[in-house]
Amino acid sequence: MMDILHNLAFGFEHALTWQNLLFCAIGCTVGTLVGLLPGLGPLATISLLLPLTYSIPTGGALIMLAGIYYGAQYGDSVSAITMKIPHASSIVACIDGYQMTLKGKTGLALFTAGVSSFIGGTVAIVVLSFLAPSLGEVAFLFGPADYCALMLVGFVCVSFVTTGSLLNGLAMCLIGILLGQIGTDVNSGLQRYTFDLPFLAEGVGLVSIALGCFGIAEISKNLDAREERTPFNGKIKLMPTWPEFKRIIPSALRGSAIGSFLGILPGGGPVIAQFAAYAIDKKVSKYRHEIGQGAIEGVAGQAAADEAAARTSFIPLMSIGIPENAVMALMMAAFVIKGIQPGPNMIAGHPDLFWGLVASMWVGNCFLLLLNVPLVRYWLSVFKIPYNVLFPAILFFCCIGTYSVNNNLDDIFVTAVFGFAGYLFMRLDMDAAPLMLGFILGPMLEENFRRAMLISRGSFHTFIERPISASLLGLVALFIGWQLLSFVLKSRRTGSEATPPVGESAVS
Amino acid sequence: MNNRNIVRGLFLGAIALSFGLGALQYPIGSFARAGAGLFPLLVSGLLLLIALLTLLRARFEKPVPLGFSLRNIGLVLVSLCGFALVSEKLNMVAGIVLMVFVASLASTSYSWKRCLKIAAGLVAVAFAFQKLLGLNLPLV
Numbered sequence: 186m187m188d189i190l191h192n193l194a195f196g197f198e199h200a201l202t203w204q205n206l207l208f209c210a211i212g213c214t215v216g217t218l219v220g221l222l223p224g225l226g227p228l229a230t231i232s233l234l235l236p237l238t239y240s241i242p243t244g245g246a247l248i249m250l251a252g253i254y255y256g257a258q259y260g261d262s263v264s265a266i267t268m269k270i271p272h273a274s275s276i277v278a279c280i281d282g283y284q285m286t287l288k289g290k291t292g293l294a295l296f297t298a299g300v301s302s303f304i305g306g307t308v309a310i311v312v313l314s315f316l317a318p319s320l321g322e323v324a325f326l327f328g329p330a331d332y333c334a335l336m337l338v339g340f341v342c343v344s345f346v347t348t349g350s351l352l353n354g355l356a357m358c359l360i361g362i363l364l365g366q367i368g369t370d371v372n373s374g375l376q377r378y379t380f381d382l383p384f385l386a387e388g389v390g391l392v393s394i395a396l397g398c399f400g401i402a403e404i405s406k407n408l409d410a411r412e413e414r415t416p417f418n419g420k421i422k423l424m425p426t427w428p429e430f431k432r433i434i435p436s437a438l439r440g441s442a443i444g445s446f447l448g449i450l451p452g453g454g455p456v457i458a459q460f461a462a463y464a465i466d467k468k469v470s471k472y473r474h475e476i477g478q479g480a481i482e483g484v485a486g487q488a489a490a491d492e493a494a495a496r497t498s499f500i501p502l503m504s505i506g507i508p509e510n511a512v513m514a515l516m517m518a519a520f521v522i523k524g525i526q527p528g529p530n531m532i533a534g535h536p537d538l539f540w541g542l543v544a545s546m547w548v549g550n551c552f553l554l555l556l557n558v559p560l561v562r563y564w565l566s567v568f569k570i571p572y573n574v575l576f577p578a579i580l581f582f583c584c585i586g587t588y589s590v591n592n593n594l595d596d597i598f599v600t601a602v603f604g605f606a607g608y609l610f611m612r613l614d615m616d617a618a619p620l621m622l623g624f625i626l627g628p629m630l631e632e633n634f635r636r637a638m639l640i641s642r643g644s645f646h647t648f649i650e651r652p653i654s655a656s657l658l659g660l661v662a663l664f665i666g667w668q669l670l671s672f673v674l675k676s677r678r679t680g681s682e683a684t685p686p687v688g689e690s691a692v693s
Numbered sequence: 694m695n696n697r698n699i700v701r702g703l704f705l706g707a708i709a710l711s712f713g714l715g716a717l718q719y720p721i722g723s724f725a726r727a728g729a730g731l732f733p734l735l736v737s738g739l740l741l742l743i744a745l746l747t748l749l750r751a752r753f754e755k756p757v758p759l760g761f762s763l764r765n766i767g768l769v770l771v772s773l774c775g776f777a778l779v780s781e782k783l784n785m786v787a788g789i790v791l792m793v794f795v796a797s798l799a800s801t802s803y804s805w806k807r808c809l810k811i812a813a814g815l816v817a818v819a820f821a822f823q824k825l826l827g828l829n830l831p832l833v
Contacts, residue, residue: 352743356705359740359743360705363740366712366733370729373720375719375720375729377715377729378715404769408765408799409765573801576796577796578814580769580792580796581818581819584792585828585830588830589828589830594780597774597777598773601774604770609704612697612759612760631732638724638727639726639727643725643726676753
């Protein structure tokens with residue numbers, strides 16, 4: 186206990202320097218701003234803003250990246266509440282939040298979301314500072330086979346959670362892994378799938394894939410839809426009355442607990458946490474009959490869960506070194522660009538970075554509250570920019586973002602290729618988020634797989650003999666079996682509905 | 694043929710085959726001493742399996758029509774490639790102007806005055822990036 190307080194104090198020492206405060210503030214502000222823009226979720230926002238951090242010292246860069254991440258997350262929920270523009274990351278906020286806007290209670294909804302996010306973030310940081318170091322010790326027990334199994338669990342969970350269809354999601358993961366194979370093979374030095382193009386020798390750029398699949402493809406989709414949005418012009422009354430304020434607290438605390446827990450699990454993260462918190466509020470809240478029609482609880486619980494999960498999902502990344510969802514995978518790549526390998530050695534090797542980051546999360550929390558609650562009306566003017574002006578600008582930022590990774594114009598062609606691929610994926614109803622995870626984990630999976638096979642002299646028994654990997658693979662098998670069973674049951678049910686006479690005769 | 698589920702299966706199969714056949718060109722080795730081609734071969738094998746399952750499942754599900762319009766994505770991609778080419782041959786300011794004018798063809802209404810304003814704004818932002826953030830942009 187004292188250790189943790191001591192460590193946190195140490196962290197605040199680092200987070201509260203003028204320089205780092207500034208980076209945190211810039212990160213939160215820019216993240217919120219870009220997150221507000223239609224069609225740019227956290228994944229696109231982070232990859233778009235990644236170049237900003239290149240010329241910043243490591244500690245500050247990590248703090249700024251984290252700020253960008255939760256700024257983007259929060260900006261998303263603001264656009265969801267006021268204009269019902271959902272990204273993948275804020276679908277739930279659209280339900281009650283937008284209903285409250287329709288009732289003219291936008292200010293109250295935004296205040297609720299802001300305060301609940303603050304509560305959720307604070308709870309999550311406490312969880313983070315207790316759990317991350319102890320989980321890090323568990324990570325030292327992991328061998329290569331266990332790492333492989335853990336990544337497979339992550340793939341299966343992410344595939345199911347983000348796309349709802351295991352088959353589609355897994356396909357995207359595998360495509361991601363294959364894309365990660367492009368470039369020089371670390372073990373043999375052989376170039377794979379490079380077609381002798383020099384700029385592919387080091388692999389496809391991560392930023393190119395992210396901006397292509399999430400930025401360019403999203404822009405094209407919005408252009409196809411051609412819906413003109415009416416900007417939000419309503420009045421905003423922010424301060425709630427005391428009884429209203431009292432309704433926020435229990436729901437937000439519930440949401441924080443659920444979010445903190447779900448954020449840690451593989452495949453977990455903000456999206457699933459929001460749904461879970463919303464569902465539980467609907468079951469147990471004192472005002473459950475109002476939820477769905479613009480109740481405070483419907484906003485508070487999910488906002489707290491969202492923010493809590495966004496922060497606790499750092500735990501597996503920083504303690505075990507395996508990102509559990511696509512956004513964290515992107516974060517990991519960003520850490521690696523700055524020369525930091527997240528994992529059990531990070532906490533011990535760079536305590537200033539780790540605890541500074543944890544402390545800065547709370548500082549970021551305060552910034553977000555400050556930025557969003559009193560200043561939210563100024564943010565909303567972003568929506569007054571027509572899309573015809575906005576999208577060439579987003580394209581420009583995509584170009585600059587891609588170019589400045591290596592100062593290489595060829596990378597823009599790669600981005601264009603992935604823009605087309607991303608558009609295809611979107612039209613084929615395949616979510617690109619698992620692809621991102623597969624792409625970043627792919628090389629690690631290969632490395633660990635090869636190592637495990639080398640140790641076991643080519644025998645697959647090692648995966649079953651080691652207790653950790655055996656139980657993790659058991660989970661995967663259980664999950665796939667359950668999916669298969671539910672698919673068979675479902676198709677049998679629809680089949681029997683289509684031919685009722687057969688079903689009836691079977692019953693009789 | 695205009696069924697999204699079937700197209701998806703075929704698409705996945707094509708990716709799996711192209712990566713899988715590519716992997717065969719590299720040394721495979723054995724499981725104990727894996728060559729460069731082993732892992733991609735395994736992964737594309739799995740992907741092929743999923744592609745077949747997708748095709749199989751598509752037979753049991755209602756067909757979903759595939760919506761696809763090439764115009765907007767085409768314009769966006771042309772503007773990106775144009776930006777890269779012109780920036781390389783000439784300079785980035787010209788690239789930005791070209792990109793804005795081509796991309797705006799995809800918007801709901803076209804006005805060259807607006808394009809000019811957007812382009813001017815973006816060039817200003819680019820100069821700010823170069824001078825303030827120290828990004829190495831070949832602007833002039």
